[in-house]
Amino acid sequence: MKQPYLWPPSIRAAFCFTIDVDAESPQLWRSRNQPSLSMNELEQRCYGLREGIWHLLEALQRYAVRATCFVPVHEAETRPWLLEALAAANHEIGLHGVLHEVVSELSRDQFAEIVEKGLETVVRMTGFRPLGFRSPAWEMTPWAFEILQRAGLLYDSSLSGYDHPYSLGHIIEIPVQWPLDDAVFFRYAGTGADRWPPRATSETARSWLEICTGIERFGGSAVTTVHPWLTGRSGRIALAEALLEHARTTEGLWICTAGELAAYHARSANSGLFRESGIIPDRPPALL
Numbered sequence: 509m510k511q512p513y514l515w516p517p518s519i520r521a522a523f524c525f526t527i528d529v530d531a532e533s534p535q536l537w538r539s540r541n542q543p544s545l546s547m548n549e550l551e552q553r554c555y556g557l558r559e560g561i562w563h564l565l566e567a568l569q570r571y572a573v574r575a576t577c578f579v580p581v582h583e584a585e586t587r588p589w590l591l592e593a594l595a596a597a598n599h600e601i602g603l604h605g606v607l608h609e610v611v612s613e614l615s616r617d618q619f620a621e622i623v624e625k626g627l628e629t630v631v632r633m634t635g636f637r638p639l640g641f642r643s644p645a646w647e648m649t650p651w652a653f654e655i656l657q658r659a660g661l662l663y664d665s666s667l668s669g670y671d672h673p674y675s676l677g678h679i680i681e682i683p684v685q686w687p688l689d690d691a692v693f694f695r696y697a698g699t700g701a702d703r704w705p706p707r708a709t710s711e712t713a714r715s716w717l718e719i720c721t722g723i724e725r726f727g728g729s730a731v732t733t734v735h736p737w738l739t740g741r742s743g744r745i746a747l748a749e750a751l752l753e754h755a756r757t758t759e760g761l762w763i764c765t766a767g768e769l770a771a772y773h774a775r776s777a778n779s780g781l782f783r784e785s786g787i788i789p790d791r792p793p794a795l796l
């Protein structure tokens with residue numbers, strides 16, 4: 509039998525509500541070599557920091573839940589009120605690149621500079637030093653963990669190797685999973701490249717609650733990821749509310765931030781029990 513994750517007495521599982529606070533930076537990064545004049549996706553994304561974030565913040569306040577917000581430097585710099593509003597509501601702020609760069613497309617030096625710029629921005633604007641990083645598009649490389657550790661970060665939250673926190677190379681991993689990311693269900697750019705229409709909010713909420721319940725049943729940590737431009741839409745805020753209602757009414761569930769979860773992992777016996785190398789294995793020799 510697998511060693512169960514060890515929780516404090518009276519806790520049997522954990523729940524985190526995380527927000528990737530992207531507006532236009534993913535689109536700007538994607539089109540960096542060939543700037544685009546398309547307004548459709550741009551305006552959808554900007555909605556997130558005009559309206560969507562306020563819907564999410566209001567719901568979080570109503571349920572008295574602290575979220576973990578991963579914010580690109582570009583969004584923080586272009587909306588000087590943003591980090592202040594998140595910090596004033598007592599949410600955790602984590603790093604999410606400068607222009608939502610995909611880590612595997614960067615050099616080590618570029619990534620180190622981006623991490624430093626993120627730390628400097630959050631400290632300057634809030635007075636708090638971030639503990640964690642979430643990789644845009646959830647892509648990581650083995651060396652990126654080393655750079656995060658050297659920068660003094662405690663955790664990354666981009667990969668899916670367990671259903672609970674684990675140590676990965678030099679860093680603690682707070683695992684996510686695609687079926688608990690709203691981009692999979694709601695992202696619809698309307699450029700003709702979409703492969704399916706956006707899913708119904710009620711159907712998505714039902715599916716997410718099934719997954720959270722499954723993770724909690726096996727003593728894991730359910731880490732949900734929403735975006736202000738997707739779940740923050742007026743017509744979809746019911747997904748956030750369903751999750752918060754679930755978290756508030758489930759017994760034995762620790763509602764925590766990703767930083768609190770990482771700090772717990774670091775000081776508990778779990779940090780020795782769940783430890784992976786973070787090394788990509790050599791390609792095996794060809795059979796023929």
Ligand SMILES: [Zn+2]
Pocket residue numbers: 528529530604608644645
């Ligand atoms: Zn993002």
